[in-house]
Amino acid sequence: MSIFPAHAGGVEIPVGVALAQPVSVLPRGPGLWYEPKYDGLRMIMFRGEEAVDCQARSGRIITPSWPDLAAAGAALDPGTVLDGEAVVWRDGALDFAAAQARRASSPSRALALSRRLPAQYAVFDVLAHPRYGDVRSRPYSERRRMMLELVEPLGHPIRPVPATDDPDVALHWYESLRAISVEGLVIKRASSAYRGDHRIWQKMRHSEPRDLQVVGYTGTPRRPQALVVELPPGGRLALTQRLSPVLASQAAARLREAPAGVPARTPDGVLYTTARGITVESLAGTTRHQVVTVTRVR
CATH class of the missing domain: 2.40.50 (OB fold (Dihydrolipoamide Acetyltransferase, E2P))
Known part of the structure; x- marks a missing residue:
């Protein structure tokens, strides 16, 4: 059960998440932005008036498994709803198995695991802003500016995912970041709105599941x-x-x-x-x- 009211920032809980369509060749053209695709677990973070709740891609509330991220989310202004990946870094690389272990933990083990396998919330979008309410209809470029405004001041463990509009930089990321278990790239159009349960983005991965x-x-x-x-x-x-x-x-x-x-x-x-x-x-x-x-x- 969620400890939240039926909505936060004008966004009802649970919320459908935006998805991506696989591509085998990097798209190029004006108005495209590229983000590294972190190997983690999709998470929507809701900052309500009194507490923070976290939702999985499936719609399930997973806050008890991520007490460290929920605690960090308390620094957000009420009415903020973010989209991103819960990830675990180990020895300088992303460790998906460790993130899975965190997700599979019972509430009684979650706190101990959060000390042994501390997580980071890699944020790539904002769905609701404390001043503007539901911003899913606004273009990606505008939402990204809002997201950076909200997230950059926080510091670890809530950090923004990098982005570039330079395809050559994106290709360099694709080739070089594989060594630290970055899965590939997500490609987004600057003018696109956020549409839950739709494949509005594109993704290019080293191994497409x-x-x-x-x-x-x-x-x-x-x-x-x-x-x-x-x-x-x-x-x-x-x-x-x-x-x-x-x-x-x-x-x-x-x-x-x-x-x-x-x-x-x-x-x-x-x-x-x-x-x-x-x-x-x-x-x-x-x-x-x-x-x-x-x-x-x-």
Whole structure:
């Protein structure tokens, strides 16, 4: 449950997040801006009148897993709503597995993990401004100026994501920042409004993942071992590789929210329990010959 009223800064909770369409070649042209794509977990941060709440891409409230970021967000003016990535840096590079561990933590473990794996909130957009209210209809260039005005004075751990309108600088970022686990680039048009649940941006990644729908699992709901997913095109079924402890914990949390399933078998005869309403991300290329590597649970 959220501790917030139904809206903050004129933006209702939960809010649909803007998405990006994959591209294989860097777009160029007037009015385009480029941002590094950090390897983290999408987060909307709401600063209400009395407290801060954090929302995942799925719409779930995840504040208890990120007490350090929620505490830092108290420095924002009430009525601020930001969009960004919760990331964890380790040895000078982004550590997605550590961010996953933070997300999968129970409230009782969250505070200890926040000391061992401190997070940073990498902000790339603003949805509501304390003086102007809901600003999603305003152009990206204007929203970015507002975001910098709100975020730059704060300092660590809430920091703005860099941006450039120079494609050559962007390509340099794409090539050089891979060493610190920056996934690639996000490309945005200066004149574009923020449209939740629409692919209004573009993204160029070193390894493009795909989202797959889960139809079942092996093991138990509390300890799933692998997932059964639908592969495009045609929706043929495939069994994922064995889940890591972190991914298994995340899948178990989602299975607790899903309706009870029934026994079924894959075309290869593997017994599983049906489940619906869960999406996972897999690495591109790993779905050939029905070999699927899950990288995150949505």
